Amino acid sequence: MVTYRYRCSGCGSFDLALPMGQAAPERPCAECGGAARRVFTAPALGRAGSPLSRARAAQEASAHEPRVVTRSAEPRRPAPPSDPRHAKLPRP
Ligand SMILES: [Zn+2]
Numbered sequence: 001m002v003t004y005r006y007r008c009s010g011c012g013s014f015d016l017a018l019p020m021g022q023a024a025p026e027r028p029c030a031e032c033g034g035a036a037r038r039v040f041t042a043p044a045l046g047r048a049g050s051p052l053s054r055a056r057a058a059q060e061a062s063a064h065e066p067r068v069v070t071r072s073a074e075p076r077r078p079a080p081p082s083d084p085r086h087a088k089l090p091r092p
Contacts, residue, residue, distance in 0.1 A: 001018065002017070002020045003017050004016050004017075004018055004038060005039045005041050006027050006029070006036035006038055006039060007039045008029035008031070008032065008035075009034070010029070011029055011030075011031045011036075024038070025038050
């Protein structure tokens with residue numbers, strides 16, 4: 001079974017699980033019975049546990065569920081040079 005997505009102009013999109021190759025370009029809408037057109041989406045290839053997909057999921061989630069931080073994200077300034085002669089060197 002493959003999940004196909006259809007979109008009804010009135011009700012929005014819905015998913016249907018159909019045998020592979022059985023997806024018609026149009027199907028009756030699950031809610032109103034009107035014509036719903038097939039929408040082509042990226043295939044779910046079962047790589048949900050891979051490090052890449054976990055990183056993508058975390059990045060996606062951070063867009064709408066940002067982590068609460070307790071300290072500033074600004075980088076710390078480097079410590080002043082401990083050798084007093086370094087203070088006389090020209091600064092960029
Ligand atoms: Zn509909």
